Amino acid sequence: MTARITKDTIGVGFIGAGDIAILHAKAVNKCPGAKVVGLWNRSRDRATQRAAEFGCKNFATPEELVRDPAVDAVFVLTNLESHLEYTKLALQHGKAVLVEKPVGVSVAEIEEMKSLAASKNLVVVPGHNYVYEAGMVRTRELIEAGDLGKIVSAYVMYNIHHPEDVAARYPGVVRQILTHHSYILLYLLGKPQKLCAMKATLHYDAIPQEDIAMVQLQMPSGALAHLCASFAADDHAADPWTVMVKVIGTAGSTRYSYRDHVEIKPGLVHSQTYSAYQGSITNEVRHFIDECLRRGAPPLSTLDDAIAAQKMIEACEKSIAEGVVVGL
Numbered sequence: 001m002t003a004r005i006t007k008d009t010i011g012v013g014f015i016g017a018g019d020i021a022i023l024h025a026k027a028v029n030k031c032p033g034a035k036v037v038g039l040w041n042r043s044r045d046r047a048t049q050r051a052a053e054f055g056c057k058n059f060a061t062p063e064e065l066v067r068d069p070a071v072d073a074v075f076v077l078t079n080l081e082s083h084l085e086y087t088k089l090a091l092q093h094g095k096a097v098l099v100e101k102p103v104g105v106s107v108a109e110i111e112e113m114k115s116l117a118a119s120k121n122l123v124v125v126p127g128h129n130y131v132y133e134a135g136m137v138r139t140r141e142l143i144e145a146g147d148l149g150k151i152v153s154a155y156v157m158y159n160i161h162h163p164e165d166v167a168a169r170y171p172g173v174v175r176q177i178l179t180h181h182s183y184i185l186l187y188l189l190g191k192p193q194k195l196c197a198m199k200a201t202l203h204y205d206a207i208p209q210e211d212i213a214m215v216q217l218q219m220p221s222g223a224l225a226h227l228c229a230s231f232a233a234d235d236h237a238a239d240p241w242t243v244m245v246k247v248i249g250t251a252g253s254t255r256y257s258y259r260d261h262v263e264i265k266p267g268l269v270h271s272q273t274y275s276a277y278q279g280s281i282t283n284e285v286r287h288f289i290d291e292c293l294r295r296g297a298p299p300l301s302t303l304d305d306a307i308a309a310q311k312m313i314e315a316c317e318k319s320i321a322e323g324v325v326v327g328l
């Protein structure tokens with residue numbers, strides 16, 4: 001059990017105030033007993049704009065943010081390459097952390113976060129938002145209870161068009177999106193035994209990142225899984241595979257879909273608003289504040305899961321580079 005916070009209002013500070021910070025700010029505002037105290041962002045114009053939008057303080061430096069006694073927890077919402085630096089800074093100043101995915105650039109980086117967090121008795125929660133959806137939790141309960149019988153297959157599909165200027169800010173879909181798929185599979189079925197992967201770049205003019213990747217995996221039970229991540233095109237057909245998670249067993253099956261709730265207005269970078277995007281982050285933040293910080297309980301997906309997910313991503317990269325099946 002990690003340190004518990006008993007204050008009436010838990011103060012949150014954001015390091016990084018890009019797109020995802022907008023969803024996290026809404027999530028904190030929806031969580032009773034939590035508030036966004038302030039933010040720091042590398043580009044000062046963006047910092048000023050977001051601080052005004054969120055109605056919070058605009059810190060001059062990340063050090064000033066982590067030293068503020070009103071900040072109990074830090075959300076690290078910058079790009080992947082700087083997650084370790086800011087997570088360490090927050091932990092060294094006694095703050096709990098929620099760090100966006102992918103948590104680190106390498107397994108070694110995530111292990112460094114884990115050992116520092118343990119030495120400080122503080123929680124670091126990976127931004128593994130999908131598993132905080134009720135449909136995911138129920139699916140896992142059904143699998144664990146044996147109610148779906150012998151699991152034969154699982155599918156995690158993602159087909160959401162991202163324009164090139166948005167994709168340019170991220171790694172390719174292997175790291176950016178298959179990280180989600182990896183922790184989802186770990187949460188539902190545990191660690192796979194081996195995998196093979198392929199990728200392609202189909203709709204960008206200039207950037208080199210892949211915009212589609214697919215993975216086949218085998219679980220220790222023999223069950224097979226398939227992961228697909230695409231920024232290349234939306235799926236406009238009936239019952240689209242926008243974001244779809246399916247588990248099929250000999251005694252039952254389940255489905256989770258982003259298409260269960262759709263608002264006809266553009267999302268941040270999506271052509272429509274999938275309510276589950278905000279909803280899963282709202283649930284994740286609620287769990288972080290109420291369960292992890294107030295009760296000392298673990299997150300639903302831990303740093304160990306982030307390490308296992310990163311190993312899967314690195315296995316995908318090896319499989320793609322060498323054209324081989326990779327054991328885990």
Ligand SMILES: NC(=O)c1ccc[n+]([C@@H]2O[C@H](COP(=O)([O-])OP(=O)(O)OC[C@H]3O[C@@H](n4cnc5c(N)ncnc54)[C@H](O)[C@@H]3O)[C@@H](O)[C@H]2O)c1
Pocket residue numbers: 016017018019020021041042043046077078079080081082100101102127129169176
């Ligand atoms: N959980 C999800 O579904 C989800 C969705 C989108 C993004 N993300 C993750 O959130 C993080 C941020 O993504 P975003 O969409 O907000 O990106 P963004 O480009 O909109 O914002 C990133 C912010 O980080 C800042 N930044 C970039 N490099 C930095 C550095 N070296 N040091 C300090 N600040 C730096 C930029 O100024 C920018 O304001 C990424 O890790 C991304 O993978 C998660």
